[in-house]
Amino acid sequence: MELELRNLTKSFGPKTVLRDVSIMAHTGYCVGVLGRNGAGKSTLFNLLTNVLLPNSGEILLDGQPLGETFSVAVKRRMGALVNQAYLVEQLTAEEYLQFVARIYELPDAEARIESLLGHLLEGYDAVRRKPLSSFSTGMKQKVAIASCLLHRPELLILDEPFNGLDVFSADSVLSLLNAYRPQALTFVSSHNLAHIEKVATHLLVIDDSEVKYWGSMQDFLQGQSAFLGDALLQLIHPATSTTQDLTWLTTQR
Numbered sequence: 432m433e434l435e436l437r438n439l440t441k442s443f444g445p446k447t448v449l450r451d452v453s454i455m456a457h458t459g460y461c462v463g464v465l466g467r468n469g470a471g472k473s474t475l476f477n478l479l480t481n482v483l484l485p486n487s488g489e490i491l492l493d494g495q496p497l498g499e500t501f502s503v504a505v506k507r508r509m510g511a512l513v514n515q516a517y518l519v520e521q522l523t524a525e526e527y528l529q530f531v532a533r534i535y536e537l538p539d540a541e542a543r544i545e546s547l548l549g550h551l552l553e554g555y556d557a558v559r560r561k562p563l564s565s566f567s568t569g570m571k572q573k574v575a576i577a578s579c580l581l582h583r584p585e586l587l588i589l590d591e592p593f594n595g596l597d598v599f600s601a602d603s604v605l606s607l608l609n610a611y612r613p614q615a616l617t618f619v620s621s622h623n624l625a626h627i628e629k630v631a632t633h634l635l636v637i638d639d640s641e642v643k644y645w646g647s648m649q650d651f652l653q654g655q656s657a658f659l660g661d662a663l664l665q666l667i668h669p670a671t672s673t674t675q676d677l678t679w680l681t682t683q684r
């Protein structure tokens with residue numbers, strides 16, 4: 432799969448959030464999307480998944496413009512975790528994934544479901560019969576991630592997949608993403624640079640509505656001599672904020 436973003440621009444009212452974003456990425460790339468809060472990462476993911484339309488520019492898949500409404504055939508090739516994952520909470524994890532499998536018309540999904548949940552949910556047997564409503568935030572997040580992988584998408588889009596995950600869970604998601612990487616073109620955002628460093632082959636850094644860096648992780652790190660956080664700080668600078676008097680917060684009661 433080859434995905435091209437050609438001069439994508441997105442504004443909300445007078446505010447341009449993304450300006451002229453142009454990249455070309457392929458199967459096997461894991462693109463870490465980085466930028467400060469409000470930089471436009473989720474907006475980009477919403478454009479990639481047809482949740483939002485760009486003001487101008489286009490998205491091309493294998494050279495074909497996707498147009499205003501992505502076809503079902505295109506959507507079938509995608510797996511996405513964007514915004515807040517919506518799960519049907521009356522169902523068990525297995526029932527929910529069976530429901531997702533039916534949407535994708537996957538026959539015999541049991542083995543896939545069992546192995547994904549077994550890998551991602553620690554002590555899965557103990558929660559096998561429990562409804563998702565009784566799951567913790569991190570457990571629900573892992574079920575949502577499993578639901579994105581079930582149909583083996585060629586384009587995998589994960590907005591902040593590590594949110595709410597403990598160190599062990601993050602590790603099991605990272606190992607899954609690394610193992611799956613050759614099968615798909617993956618886009619992943621996270622403010623946890625250690626996670627991005629472990630999974631991304633490429634970086635897309637957005638700041639001031641523009642692409643500040645697009646290229647390989649290795650080039651960004653100048654051949655391993657820099658840490659990702661340091662290299663990022665060199666590229667985008669902290670926003671200037673006015674000095675506030677916070678003594679009310681810090682003086683003794």
Ligand SMILES: Nc1ncnc2c1ncn2[C@@H]1O[C@H](COP(=O)(O)OP(=O)(O)OP(=O)(O)O)[C@@H](O)[C@H]1O
Pocket residue numbers: 443448466467468469470471472473474475
């Ligand atoms: N539906 C909307 N209407 C108006 N403004 C919006 C809308 N969605 C996003 N924005 C604005 O677009 C900008 C980018 O938001 P976005 O959620 O894409 O940032 P982000 O990089 O994902 O941030 P974070 O790291 O905090 O998740 C922000 O200024 C946000 O307020």
